[in-house]
Amino acid sequence: MQDRLEDVLAICTRVLFYKNGFTIAKFKLAESGKEVSFKGNYYAIQDVKYYISGKDSQDPKYPDTYWADVVRRDIDFSNMDKQGVSDYLHSIVAESIADAMIEQLDDPIKVLNDGDVEALTAVKGVGEFRANSILETHMSQVDISPLITALKPFKLTNKSIYKVLEHYNNSIDLAIKEIKDNPYKLSDVPGFGFMKADSAFLSSENYSQSAMKDKRRIKAYVKYLFEEEFFNGNTWINGMQLQEKVKKYIGEVDWEDLMNHINTSDEYMIIKGRNGSNRITTKENASLEYDTANMLVERVQSENNFKILNIDSTIEKVEKRQGFDFNDDQKDAMRLVFDSNISLIQGLAGSGKTTMMNGIINTYRDNGYSVISTALSGKASDNIMRATSNQAKTLHSLLMYGTPQQFNLQKPLEYDIIVLEELSMVDLRIFNALLKAMKPKSKLIMLGDSKQLESISVGVMNSIIYSNIIPSFTLTKIQRQAQGSAIITHSVPIREGYLNEDVTVKSNTNKRYGEYQDLEYVFLNNNAEESMYKYTLKRFKDSIEMYGVENTQILSATKNSGKNSTYHLNTVAQMIANPSNENLKEFKITFGKDNEHYILREGDRIINTKNDRKISDVDGNPMPIYNGNTGKLLRIEDDGKDSFLIIEMDGIGTVSVPVNEKDNKIQLGYAITIHKSQGSTIKSVIVSLPFHYMLNSRQLLYTAITRASDYCCLITTPKTITSTLKKDASKTEQVNLGYFIDMIYNKEGNLENGE
Numbered sequence: 001m002q003d004r005l006e007d008v009l010a011i012c013t014r015v016l017f018y019k020n021g022f023t024i025a026k027f028k029l030a031e032s033g034k035e036v037s038f039k040g041n042y043y044a045i046q047d048v049k050y051y052i053s054g055k056d057s058q059d060p061k062y063p064d065t066y067w068a069d070v071v072r073r074d075i076d077f078s079n080m081d082k083q084g085v086s087d088y089l090h091s092i093v094a095e096s097i098a099d100a101m102i103e104q105l106d107d108p109i110k111v112l113n114d115g116d117v118e119a120l121t122a123v124k125g126v127g128e129f130r131a132n133s134i135l136e137t138h139m140s141q142v143d144i145s146p147l148i149t150a151l152k153p154f155k156l157t158n159k160s161i162y163k164v165l166e167h168y169n170n171s172i173d174l175a176i177k178e179i180k181d182n183p184y185k186l187s188d189v190p191g192f193g194f195m196k197a198d199s200a201f202l203s204s205e206n207y208s209q210s211a212m213k214d215k216r217r218i219k220a221y222v223k224y225l226f227e228e229e230f231f232n233g234n235t236w237i238n239g240m241q242l243q244e245k246v247k248k249y250i251g252e253v254d255w256e257d258l259m260n261h262i263n264t265s266d267e268y269m270i271i272k273g274r275n276g277s278n279r280i281t282t283k284e285n286a287s288l289e290y291d292t293a294n295m296l297v298e299r300v301q302s303e304n305n306f307k308i309l310n311i312d313s314t315i316e317k318v319e320k321r322q323g324f325d326f327n328d329d330q331k332d333a334m335r336l337v338f339d340s341n342i343s344l345i346q347g348l349a350g351s352g353k354t355t356m357m358n359g360i361i362n363t364y365r366d367n368g369y370s371v372i373s374t375a376l377s378g379k380a381s382d383n384i385m386r387a388t389s390n391q392a393k394t395l396h397s398l399l400m401y402g403t404p405q406q407f408n409l410q411k412p413l414e415y416d417i418i419v420l421e422e423l424s425m426v427d428l429r430i431f432n433a434l435l436k437a438m439k440p441k442s443k444l445i446m447l448g449d450s451k452q453l454e455s456i457s458v459g460v461m462n463s464i465i466y467s468n469i470i471p472s473f474t475l476t477k478i479q480r481q482a483q484g485s486a487i488i489t490h491s492v493p494i495r496e497g498y499l500n501e502d503v504t505v506k507s508n509t510n511k512r513y514g515e516y517q518d519l520e521y522v523f524l525n526n527n528a529e530e531s532m533y534k535y536t537l538k539r540f541k542d543s544i545e546m547y548g549v550e551n552t553q554i555l556s557a558t559k560n561s562g563k564n565s566t567y568h569l570n571t572v573a574q575m576i577a578n579p580s581n582e583n584l585k586e587f588k589i590t591f592g593k594d595n596e597h598y599i600l601r602e603g604d605r606i607i608n609t610k611n612d613r614k615i616s617d618v619d620g621n622p623m624p625i626y627n628g629n630t631g632k633l634l635r636i637e638d639d640g641k642d643s644f645l646i647i648e649m650d651g652i653g654t655v656s657v658p659v660n661e662k663d664n665k666i667q668l669g670y671a672i673t674i675h676k677s678q679g680s681t682i683k684s685v686i687v688s689l690p691f692h693y694m695l696n697s698r699q700l701l702y703t704a705i706t707r708a709s710d711y712c713c714l715i716t717t718p719k720t721i722t723s724t725l726k727k728d729a730s731k732t733e734q735v736n737l738g739y740f741i742d743m744i745y746n747k748e749g750n751l752e753n754g755e
Helices: 082-092 096-105 109-114 115-122 129-138 145-150 160-169 174-183 183-188 193-204 215-231 239-248 255-264 283-303 313-324 329-339 353-366 379-388 396-399 428-437 461-467 485-494 529-547 566-575 700-703 718-726 738-744
Strands: 004-019 020-029 035-041 049-056 065-073 268-272 280-281 342-347 371-375 392-393 415-420 443-448 474-475 509-513 519-523 552-556 586-591 596-601 603-608 630-638 641-648 653-659 666-668 671-673 682-688 707-718
Touching: 004 035, 004 065, 020 145, 020 529, 035 049, 049 255, 082 109, 082 129, 082 630, 096 109, 096 603, 109 115, 109 129, 115 129, 129 160, 129 653, 145 160, 160 174, 174 183, 183 193, 183 215, 193 215, 193 443, 215 239, 215 653, 239 255, 239 280, 239 671, 255 268, 255 682, 268 283, 283 342, 283 428, 283 738, 313 353, 329 342, 329 353, 329 474, 342 353, 342 461, 353 379, 353 415, 353 443, 371 379, 371 396, 379 630, 392 396, 392 700, 396 428, 443 603, 461 738, 485 509, 485 519, 485 700, 485 707, 529 552, 529 566, 529 682, 552 566, 566 596, 596 630, 603 641, 653 671, 682 700, 700 718, 707 718
Parallel strands: 035 065, 342 443, 342 474, 371 392, 371 415, 415 443, 519 707, 552 671, 552 682, 682 707
Antiparallel strands: 004 020, 004 049, 020 035, 049 065, 268 280, 509 519, 586 596, 603 630, 603 666, 630 641, 641 653
């Protein structure tokens, strides 16, 4: 048996199995007459000729069986008659869609060859997702052998080559020209990135020294370096840092030549800091920060159009209406908010930010102003809406972020006052988009806790705080009604890196604390972390009996590593909360290198892990979903060609999510990472905290515990709690935002002269 078949003509003799795009079929090779089996993600029709490529499955039980790389029909599209077009379309799409394409498109094959999504979506029953699916299926049948030959030195899989082709609008000639001119343009292809492009290039050049020092490689790495720095929270690096990082990855380079590239490129600029240091940054980063700083200063200096007369008497009226008094901290913070056009209120858990904001929001509404609250997570916005009885949306939904309908300077939001919660989570890009979307005379109120986990990528909260220009106030007093909660009183010392003095840290013990008995510590033996998941799931079962599954959340630091990961905890938690039932439809999702899988079942709690701006509600209206949105899987639908998950997203609405076996953005949500939980408030939280040198920190633990409103159970070990509290994960940020705020406010320079 051959180890590999490459572009061999064969006829499909029998389709043995087909489900959700996975096929096992028999093929008779045209040249030898030998029959082989092909399995993989493709589609085949009996008695139709194909060119097939694949590798030996190495399975002794099934000889002459191959894993399919490419299965494309032997089709001459240029000479196809009407009947041939009809037969072909019916072979790749549902019958009703094929008929609609024939009826509504003058030349369906041209539309497919051109990759014309707009023309396809004009066909009845074809949305953007289905259009892209049709094009993907069609391209798998087109002869792309010239591109395969051209990219052969890069040792890319055929699946990767199809991604390259799609990136270049299905133009084989354009793809060949661009990649040959600069192999690092592969990094622009979705799913590739610099590392994959670098590996492909070095492999094609046999890892020669000349390839290692290739100028295209150095330039591509520097671009990638700034992308990585942005993800890690930095917008600039100094010359020494740049030199060290380039040397570590590339080796010795001509430093003068590299700096000449930095100085002459349209991509980079050098900003001179006050201490004389040079801050090397990208022009994109600098422009984004300067633009953000400028809009913030404009709001500081703008007139407050929403003044509240007689503030003290207004506060008294609010106190009478709600039935309790604000403390002095809250009153001072309210005065600041009422007086300022833009403001930031900080405060630890239990300091009364929510009750204070409830009073502020109701006051503005009583005066006829429109108010909207917003936060990054769907759960957080839903909680805000319940707590304040005021409209709240996720930040992405509010802005229609990343969609053609996104609000901006030309099309601003209609609200008078915007309350932005959980500022520590908000990154620079979406914060800039919010400022641009606000109408000129509107008011911005920001709230946050700087001791929680910080934003992934470049945050804005610390820059705003340290600029000392944005009016701000910090609430430090715990509200009287919160003092009976150990969740609150114990979280305060944890925030600073130590435990409450009455907590006994001893192996194999558990105890509840607080007047409300709402915080439980379960300390296992230091060597018992492998069994921690059992205790976690026992508490989960108890919790859903008391609070319900929708009000219970398991939190873990890790996603896939070990039995205390969200992946493993979810698979077992599902058996407890939503066991298999013949009346409930299921959908299998596979992921990872080892083809791990899990089952999505109707009734499951879920979490979305990727931004998807193409999603619609059940009526077909745009309703994008974003990373971290949680919800409940109501039902699974199938139209014969595609499967759809109908999900009630917390704080968003009911959406219809197209899905296939390899699309794992929708995952089980009984257990989620602590990072994903940030901004949420859940009645009952079980925190599974095994030892993790990189992830565990006081900020992580503080964030986890303060997600709970009624009950929190922390399951850990003495060794882990000690090391976690010692670690401070505050980032040392290298950003220009605060510097620019100060510079613009004091009129000390501008971006154009780099000072």
